[in-house]
Amino acid sequence: MAQRNGPGRARHKSPAKPLNPREREQQRRGRMYLLGALVLSGVMLGVWFPFSPLFHQRQQTASLSAQLNTLKSQDKVLAQQEKSLTSPGDVTRLAREQYQLVLPGQRLVQVLPPSGTPTQGNAGQAPYPGDPGLTKPVAPSAVALMPTTTTTSTPVARKAAHSSQGLVQRLVSTLAFWRQ
Numbered sequence: 001m002a003q004r005n006g007p008g009r010a011r012h013k014s015p016a017k018p019l020n021p022r023e024r025e026q027q028r029r030g031r032m033y034l035l036g037a038l039v040l041s042g043v044m045l046g047v048w049f050p051f052s053p054l055f056h057q058r059q060q061t062a063s064l065s066a067q068l069n070t071l072k073s074q075d076k077v078l079a080q081q082e083k084s085l086t087s088p089g090d091v092t093r094l095a096r097e098q099y100q101l102v103l104p105g106q107r108l109v110q111v112l113p114p115s116g117t118p119t120q121g122n123a124g125q126a127p128y129p130g131d132p133g134l135t136k137p138v139a140p141s142a143v144a145l146m147p148t149t150t151t152t153s154t155p156v157a158r159k160a161a162h163s164s165q166g167l168v169q170r171l172v173s174t175l176a177f178w179r180q
Contacts, residue, residue: 019027085091095101102108
């Protein structure tokens with residue numbers, strides 16, 4: 001059936017004409033250009049699109065969300081502790097036990113273990129007999145009763161002692177600490 005295309009004209013379908021070789025070549029080139037443009041745009045998108053930063057942002061977001069979940073759970077625990085510390089007696093007890101705080105006018109006294117008993121740090125070890133921590137403190141008035149050493153303490157006295165000795169004797173006395 002013929003269709004009218006305008007006044008008095010009938011449009012007929014024309015049978016497909018075989019393309020000549022030149023038209024086929026142009027059609028093939030057009031398809032190759034289209035394919036090349038698609039490949040080039042795909043490569044440009046792949047190179048310029050920020051895949052690496054997106055990947056790192058996703059990792060960072062995951063780690064931050066894990067941190068946020070941890071902080072939320074800690075917040076819940078702290079909220080429960082806050083509810084339990086509503087009375088002034090509980091707050092005072094906690095301040096004394098954990099922070100060594102006292103009310104105004106009070107004094108804090110800490111009782112140390114007697115010397116010679118092992119402390120928590122070295123609970124399995126007994127202190128050695130020459131441990132200076134086992135000796136009692138010396139009163140300032142008893143300094144004169146303390147044993148004195150044979151070494152001279154002033155530089156002038158040392159110089160006088162060295163000048164009366166020979167070189168070998170001075171060297172031996174200087175290196176005497178190696179013998180102990």
